[in-house]
Amino acid sequence: MDLWLKTLKTNTPQEGFELAITMSRKGVAYTQPSAEVRDQLRSAYSTDADSLTAASQVIAINFQTVAAANNYWNE
Amino acid sequence: MDLWLKTLKTNTPQEGFELAITMSRKGVAYTQPSAEVRDQLRSAYSTDADSLTAASQVIAINFQTVAAANNYWNE
Amino acid sequence: MDLWLKTLKTNTPQEGFELAITMSRKGVAYTQPSAEVRDQLRSAYSTDADSLTAASQVIAINFQTVAAANNYWNE
Amino acid sequence: MDLWLKTLKTNTPQEGFELAITMSRKGVAYTQPSAEVRDQLRSAYSTDADSLTAASQVIAINFQTVAAANNYWNE
Amino acid sequence: MDLWLKTLKTNTPQEGFELAITMSRKGVAYTQPSAEVRDQLRSAYSTDADSLTAASQVIAINFQTVAAANNYWNE
Amino acid sequence: MDLWLKTLKTNTPQEGFELAITMSRKGVAYTQPSAEVRDQLRSAYSTDADSLTAASQVIAINFQTVAAANNYWNE
Numbered sequence: 001m002d003l004w005l006k007t008l009k010t011n012t013p014q015e016g017f018e019l020a021i022t023m024s025r026k027g028v029a030y031t032q033p034s035a036e037v038r039d040q041l042r043s044a045y046s047t048d049a050d051s052l053t054a055a056s057q058v059i060a061i062n063f064q065t066v067a068a069a070n071n072y073w074n075e
Numbered sequence: 076m077d078l079w080l081k082t083l084k085t086n087t088p089q090e091g092f093e094l095a096i097t098m099s100r101k102g103v104a105y106t107q108p109s110a111e112v113r114d115q116l117r118s119a120y121s122t123d124a125d126s127l128t129a130a131s132q133v134i135a136i137n138f139q140t141v142a143a144a145n146n147y148w149n150e
Numbered sequence: 151m152d153l154w155l156k157t158l159k160t161n162t163p164q165e166g167f168e169l170a171i172t173m174s175r176k177g178v179a180y181t182q183p184s185a186e187v188r189d190q191l192r193s194a195y196s197t198d199a200d201s202l203t204a205a206s207q208v209i210a211i212n213f214q215t216v217a218a219a220n221n222y223w224n225e
Numbered sequence: 226m227d228l229w230l231k232t233l234k235t236n237t238p239q240e241g242f243e244l245a246i247t248m249s250r251k252g253v254a255y256t257q258p259s260a261e262v263r264d265q266l267r268s269a270y271s272t273d274a275d276s277l278t279a280a281s282q283v284i285a286i287n288f289q290t291v292a293a294a295n296n297y298w299n300e
Numbered sequence: 301m302d303l304w305l306k307t308l309k310t311n312t313p314q315e316g317f318e319l320a321i322t323m324s325r326k327g328v329a330y331t332q333p334s335a336e337v338r339d340q341l342r343s344a345y346s347t348d349a350d351s352l353t354a355a356s357q358v359i360a361i362n363f364q365t366v367a368a369a370n371n372y373w374n375e
Numbered sequence: 376m377d378l379w380l381k382t383l384k385t386n387t388p389q390e391g392f393e394l395a396i397t398m399s400r401k402g403v404a405y406t407q408p409s410a411e412v413r414d415q416l417r418s419a420y421s422t423d424a425d426s427l428t429a430a431s432q433v434i435a436i437n438f439q440t441v442a443a444a445n446n447y448w449n450e
Contacts, residue, residue, distance in 0.1 A: 005389040008447050014080040017098070021105050023392070023438070027431030030396050032421045045424035046107045049120035053129045054428045056102030060136040061435040063098070069447035072083050072144035089155040092173070096180050121182045124195035128204045131177030135211040138173070147158050147219035164230040167248070171255050196257045199270035203279045206252030210286040213248070222233050222294035239305040242323070246330050271332045274345035278354045281327030285361040288323070297308050297369035314380040317398070321405050346407045349420035353429045356402030360436040363398070372383050372444035 001030070008069035016070055020062035024055065076105070083144035091145055095137035099130065151180070158219035166220055170212035174205065226255070233294035241295055245287035249280065301330070308369035316370055320362035324355065376405070383444035391445055395437035399430065 004026060010016040032038055045051035067073075079101060085091040107113055120126035142148075154176060160166040182188055195201035217223075229251060235241040257263055270276035292298075304326060310316040332338055345351035367373075379401060385391040407413055420426035442448075 001393075003389060005392055006387070008388055008442065012081070013083055014078060017080055017101070018076075018105075021102075024431055024435065026392070027396075027434040028427045030393075030434075031417075031430050032427055037422060038427075041422065041424040041427070042106075045428075047112060047116065049116040050126055050129065051425055051428065052103045052107055052113075052116070053120075053126065053133060054425065054432075055106045056099055057129075057133045057136060058428060058432045058435050059102040059105075060099065060133050060140070061432060061439070064136070064140050065435070065439050065442050065447075067083065067140050067144065069442065069449070072140075074144070087156070088158055089153060092155055092176070093151075093180075096177075117181075122187060122191065124191040125201055125204065127178045127182055127188075127191070128195075128201065128208060130181045131174055132204075132208045132211060134177040134180070135174065135208050135215070139211070139215050142158065142215050142219065147215075149219070162231070163233055164228060167230055167251070168226075168255075171252075192256075197262060197266070199266040199273075200276055200279065202253045202257055202263075202266070203270075203276065203283060205256045206249055207279075207283045207286060209252040209255070210249065210283050210290070214286070214290050217233065217290050217294065222290075224294070237306070238308055239301075239303060242305055242326070243301075243330075246327075267331075272337060272341065274341040274348075275351055275354065277328045277332055277338075277341070278345075278351065278358060280331045281324055282354075282358045282361060284327040284330070285324065285358050285365070289361070289365050292308065292365050292369065297365075299369070312381070313383055314378060317380055317401070318376075318405075321402075342406075347412060347416065349416040349423075350426055350429065352403045352407055352413075352416070353420075353426065353433060355406050356399055357429075357433045357436060359402040359405075360399065360433050360440070364436070364440050367383065367440050367444065372440075374444070 008066055010066065010070060013067070013070075013073050016066040016073070017059070017063055020059050020066050023062040023066075024058040027058065083141055085141065085145060088142070088145075088148050091141040091148070092134070092138055095134050095141050098137040098141075099133040102133065158216055160216065160220060163217070163223050166216040166223070167209070167213055170209050170216050173212040173216075174208040177208065233291055235291065235295060238292070238298050241291040241298070242284070242288055245284050245291050248287040248291075249283040252283065308366055310366065310370060313367070313373050316366040316373070317359070317363055320359050320366050323362040323366075324358040327358065383441055385441065385445060388442070388448050391441040391448070392434070392438055395434045395441050398437040398441075399433040402433065
């Protein structure tokens with residue numbers, strides 16, 4: 001896979017949150033490499049409340065890592 | 076997306092808990108950007124006990140991050 | 151919502167565990183504000199083993215936060 | 226509820242693991258206070274592989290807390 | 301139960317991972333003490349992808365604890 | 376099992392993420408040792424959105440461990 005994760009450092013918490021989203025999606029992409037298949041799946045799960053909650057949970061876990069790596073953006 | 080997460084710092088634990096709720100919902104919104112669709116889904120999952128427990132779990136995970144960022148609001 | 155989370159500090163581990171239960175329930179209450187609806191749901195999920203395990207898991211996650219905030223009640 | 230959690234300290238890792246089991250069960254008991262109902266539920270979920278895995282996960286989360294409280298039983 | 305968890309210390313990361321597997325299985329065994337029943341369940345869940353993912357998750361959580369106890373095997 | 380986890384140290388965050396994927400798959404392989412069975416299962420769960428989210432979550436949990444072991448690749 002191409003280089004996509006050079007650093008866990010971000011300038012702001014929101015950029016860190018968005019990095020966590022990228023990491024969550026990459027976790028899927030390593031298992032299902034076809035972007036076409038992933039797009040088909042997205043249309044279904046994006047209207048399923050429990051699937052969306054599960055996606056938000058993976059983001060929350062990855063954000064824990066990113067936030068710690070940035071010392072929670074303190075000073 | 077607009078700037079919505081400037082800092083993980085809050086004045087009180089309760090504000091931190093409420094930030095964790097915002098983060099949990101944003102994790103959903105990045106995946107399902109339509110507020111209209113999210114509102115429709117909410118009416119269903121808000122009366123499903125397991126869905127509510129799952130939502131509470133995502134909040135708990137995000138609150139771990141917010142609480143650590145605030146050093147648990149000690150002094 | 152009223153002020154319900156003033157501090158993460160408790161005198162004892164058990165009070166901390168009970169605070170974690172309150173936090174878990176509040177995570178639900180922010181999503182489903184109706185106490186009446188929540189009471190109806192409780193009668194169902196309190197006799198479902200998997201729902202009870204899921205509830206216990208949210209408590210465990212919140213207790214991690216409370217325990218860390220209290221330095222695990224060491225001295 | 227009676228006093229059941231006086232301390233997170235244990236003499237050995239195994240006692241800590243067993244405390245984590247107690248905490249996981251108490252998380253259930255606060256939600257379903259009837260020991261009779263819990264016993265009925267146990268006979269079902271103790272033969273369901275996914276329910277057992279879920280129970281083991283709650284124990285693992287609580288054990289993280291107990292192990293940290295005991296500094297992983299180092300020295 | 302017999303003594304099975306004397307220490308969280310292991311010589312290598314892989315031994316630590318294998319200890320995490322033991323802990324995950326013990327979490328099941330405390331709830332379902334019959335080895336015969338557990339063997340029957342295993343034949344079913346070991347061919348269910350979601351059950352295997354759930355089992356891997358419990359291992360991952362226990363490995364977090366073991367790795368921290370060993371200071372990540374640094375020097 | 377052969378030696379597969381010599382160290383948690385990696386040169387870059389992305390290599391760490393890929394190690395987390397290996398760990399997640401090994402967590403499955405210890406439970407289902409047959410590569411043939413695992414390949415059959417993969418074709419099904421790789422087109423199931425919820426299964427993919429669950430797989431991504433296990434990776435996220437393992438990556439927390441790897442990232443901490445590498446001090447988040449700071450300096």
